[in-house]
Amino acid sequence: MPKRKSSSKTSLKAGKSSKKSCRKRGKVKVAINGYGTIGKRVADAVSLQKDMCVVGVTKTKPDFEARMAVKKGYKLYAAIPERAELFERAGIEIEGTIDDLLEKVDIVVDCSPGKIGAENKPKYEKAGVKAIFQGGEKAGVAEVSFNALACYDKALGKDYVRVVSCNTTGLTRVLYLIKENFGIEKVRATMIRRVVDPKEDKKGLVNGIMPNPITLPSHHGPDVQTVLDVDITTVAFKVPTTLMHVHSLNIVPKEVPKVDDIVDVLEKEPRILTFEESDGFTSTAKIIEWAREVRMRYDIFENCVWRDSVAVVDGEIYLTQAIHQEAIVVPENIDAIRAMFELKSREESMELTNKSLGIGEIRA
Amino acid sequence: MPKRKSSSKTSLKAGKSSKKSCRKRGKVKVAINGYGTIGKRVADAVSLQKDMCVVGVTKTKPDFEARMAVKKGYKLYAAIPERAELFERAGIEIEGTIDDLLEKVDIVVDCSPGKIGAENKPKYEKAGVKAIFQGGEKAGVAEVSFNALACYDKALGKDYVRVVSCNTTGLTRVLYLIKENFGIEKVRATMIRRVVDPKEDKKGLVNGIMPNPITLPSHHGPDVQTVLDVDITTVAFKVPTTLMHVHSLNIVPKEVPKVDDIVDVLEKEPRILTFEESDGFTSTAKIIEWAREVRMRYDIFENCVWRDSVAVVDGEIYLTQAIHQEAIVVPENIDAIRAMFELKSREESMELTNKSLGIGEIRA
């Protein structure tokens, strides 16, 4: 029976349980700085692991996401100390400020908007905690950039790690697999990006297509190169949709595979899902419709590759994938924590993360 | 801990459990004809009740929704007998056709697209099963039109009942409460409708606003009058969004209430949720963002009223509400089944339905 009621209940107790679990010894104590689109997903994912726990989360303002954090049992802290009072006035209990929180944790996952992570770094250094930054920051903010499949070991024992962006994560997973199996001479990728996340209602392109950037190539290619050694040139556009990015890939392999070999390689990796047009998956809208049935928040942590799109033309591979920008980096953040504390090997960590998030259990 | 993994697992066993539960005596045996937007939600909701069970569901074509039905454990039947072969060819096991299914049930919930329900009716009559139709059908298809709050008793013992549409259900709930408490002289409603559901990707207005219908007033007013005796005139538009409808209401009460009295009345009813702008609920996009955290498929079975929008001007009430078109009629379908088999009183049924769906447990 679909225990929607209880499932929502359970979900609303995420933090409560984790509070308890933080009392257990040996767990890595995690702070989430910025309980927004990425932060709330990472918080829930951390709560699902046995070797780490969420000590607290921060918000800059007392909105419904802040209330939700509290309802879920997360201890809430003001991300901007001067704004602590706003939470009180809104009737939302906070435990202190980000500074108080940093004293209690081993690591902070910075989930603030792009560029703010770098501004926060001195605070983390001062508090002597490790920190993970997201892909909106420049690579220089951390010692290494991170993708679990492509370069887990680089983050072993590191203090500052940057999980690359949703687009870069999506590209890297597929390219790593193709490279490992067939070698790569060259990659050309065109990215068609959702202009804003679903929760945005003030900014975004309404009717049009926006080269972003106009000057070619885009920054995504060099960003992939921070985690995978591959010759890649990228072009990117923004279009008026909120659901997922879509990547159109052209890959020149060293060894020309058959289409079935490529599909096999992709389908063996749990962090990649394949979809078929004949099942009705004609657009990102249909993939999301499917995901609404299988995961809370329709979170798709996996790359979504259209199996029908995999083609080999004149020795070059073509494929199209969709990337759920809100969710795809969540497993990588968990793996990054494990690598930074040298808790597990790449294979072990990815398996634990996958199992906890249901990755590898569902197929479209 | 957010048992996302297990919650999805549970959800994927919806039908499996219900299969068992259908063996128990005394349960109303339900067929869902049309496992689409409404059908899949009604199937899951029926599965959550103790006094009814899903015997099987139908699909017209073997797409991902058909596969999902099977994965969830629902027995699948071909809605169009001639197409049974298509399912086999797609590797999806079916149990038979709609005709086979009708032989095994007490009632069929017809969830086919508008106008098709009426075409199906002779089949139901021939099979001697009761039937519920959705709001896309004309009122004449059934003995009575139905809204749980407004006219549960009218459906007692009936064989053919029509659950009114999402817009009409949303209007009726609020108007019933206002009428019961303050009386109503006149209602004027402007409805701003999402043009298509999120899963549609072939039809829909891309850039524009469409009076629908252009000729005033719209059919929604008379439709409300099939379930509630009230003087109402409605105007409707379609706009390029997929998430929710929005209703702008002007109500002339018999007795002029204070704003707080109105809010009190609305907040006492579990099938109505209130939202505040100060919490960040500035648009339907934000309400859906919230719902993604608390319900699978972000299903909102409740009317979503902006508390800040409730106003009394010159003795007239103004209020704005958002309606999740995919989910709002689900509880009404469950209550309709109970009424038709005279299983429970209105209060009892609504309470059971509410509890099973988590209605009344969450607040924004």
Added chain:
Amino acid sequence: MPKRKSSSKTSLKAGKSSKKSCRKRGKVKVAINGYGTIGKRVADAVSLQKDMCVVGVTKTKPDFEARMAVKKGYKLYAAIPERAELFERAGIEIEGTIDDLLEKVDIVVDCSPGKIGAENKPKYEKAGVKAIFQGGEKAGVAEVSFNALACYDKALGKDYVRVVSCNTTGLTRVLYLIKENFGIEKVRATMIRRVVDPKEDKKGLVNGIMPNPITLPSHHGPDVQTVLDVDITTVAFKVPTTLMHVHSLNIVPKEVPKVDDIVDVLEKEPRILTFEESDGFTSTAKIIEWAREVRMRYDIFENCVWRDSVAVVDGEIYLTQAIHQEAIVVPENIDAIRAMFELKSREESMELTNKSLGIGEIRA
């Protein structure tokens, strides 16, 4: 023959001709401060009049609209003196700054974004020039608010006049006519607003509906009352489209007219166009498609009323109209100039303006 080539040529010489015409005696010398969405349309409209001329226009930055101004022959000035250099660097010739321009004119039409007009006012006062502000400013910025039909005479001889916004102009025109002919007890209006103009590509709601404001009633009602004495309550929403606003009106007349009488009254007024669904006008998209054939920039200076939407129900009038937000206030700005310099009577001015802009010559 459609002299598209020559028509575009002509259009590109707008300013060149007007330069000459400014040498003629007795013309009101006009500055346009802010050559953007409204400003460029007002500039062209002024150029089409015999009793006024454009001395120069300003831009805050050297973009394609600035280049277009120069190509059309308008003398360009830097709206922000400190940024004058930017224009030079971009290779766009300017004649000076706004301060230089103000010395040469009798009146400035302030077309800057909302609130900036008020900031500019001291500059105009200091220069001793009359000024017109747009509807994005508060009513207090000017001596009177203005709508040609409803209150031309109030602006006679005034120094500071505010042309009310696109929505208010659209409401006022229709309400004035209904009031004059049948009297008005009460108006209730729901406005469905395009979220941004077509040229915006950075801000705007992508998927959703936004009550704007959430707190009822909206400011549009009181804004109408600055130009027309009428009891009106308004509600407003933003939706993800760029083309036109749509107004859903409920009007309680003093004397109940027949539908045909209402249509007659509306069709007699050149600043109102009527459209029929049977001609294919099913949405704002179709109205704009039509307008693309008859006016440069598909400018519709007229209210667009769906004739089929005009209804009388229980003694109340219902009607739906679409408003081209970019163009509708243009004729009112021209008339306001004439009123402020007492050049013509209301009837004379409106006729001249109408003739010059092609208002009254086209019918859908």
Added chain:
Amino acid sequence: MPKRKSSSKTSLKAGKSSKKSCRKRGKVKVAINGYGTIGKRVADAVSLQKDMCVVGVTKTKPDFEARMAVKKGYKLYAAIPERAELFERAGIEIEGTIDDLLEKVDIVVDCSPGKIGAENKPKYEKAGVKAIFQGGEKAGVAEVSFNALACYDKALGKDYVRVVSCNTTGLTRVLYLIKENFGIEKVRATMIRRVVDPKEDKKGLVNGIMPNPITLPSHHGPDVQTVLDVDITTVAFKVPTTLMHVHSLNIVPKEVPKVDDIVDVLEKEPRILTFEESDGFTSTAKIIEWAREVRMRYDIFENCVWRDSVAVVDGEIYLTQAIHQEAIVVPENIDAIRAMFELKSREESMELTNKSLGIGEIRA
């Protein structure tokens, strides 16, 4: 002065003038079968030429486009004889049916929706008139496929010619120039297509991205090869916008040029316009905003290339262009007529067409 009034007048007399001009000897007499998005533009373009004239146009139904045709002076015929009566009932005068029209002309430009052109062909054969088909038809419908730059001469004296689609025309123009100047080894193109034209209000993707087709490569590559001998692989997507298509091109040249050389080659061709981000051209929305000032219906007959996007990376050319899908094939239709009647050479025809349409006179 911007003679908007007179320009619209002139434009409304398009057909009236052409009627006269059809009396002149030696003009090619043209019928437009299907006065819709393409048809109305081709009709106006034919009217602007001295060596051809529009004898009549057809419509399938009496909507506002039919009325507009009559207002412009075009003689209107029923595209579907059985529906002739509908026009009368709507009060729209027609001259007869398509069969009557075909008797009076030398050539018909078939502008019906995709696939209908092929159905119409027997009618044209029977009437003994030459015919031009549009790109929605399969290549086999005609003797040759046509692009003015790439293969004018192939159409010399032919009876049945197919002007390739908007996307193919846009690709071909740029590729022809690159090939002529630097040679081409290989082209990889990703096309991001507007989902429907602005006037559509019933079909279209509202929120999502649609691979179209999902199976790679898309048909656009082979379609280019019907007019240009080049090795090309294409991928295409539909996105929820109405304004323009965008093409992301990767071209491997035989001889590696400098960026400036590429830009020079493109800027020399009148049917290509270049745009710069620094002028504010950040999206298709901005290009259209510009076009609204310079052409009726904001028709852009030229490819719109972002100059900033032209790049050479590892010996491969990258560039991004936007294509106004409603207008780009219009000049090609005119040139095709000249080729089919051997009126002029390629250079002469293109120059005449360009001059008449204002191509080469405007720069962004």
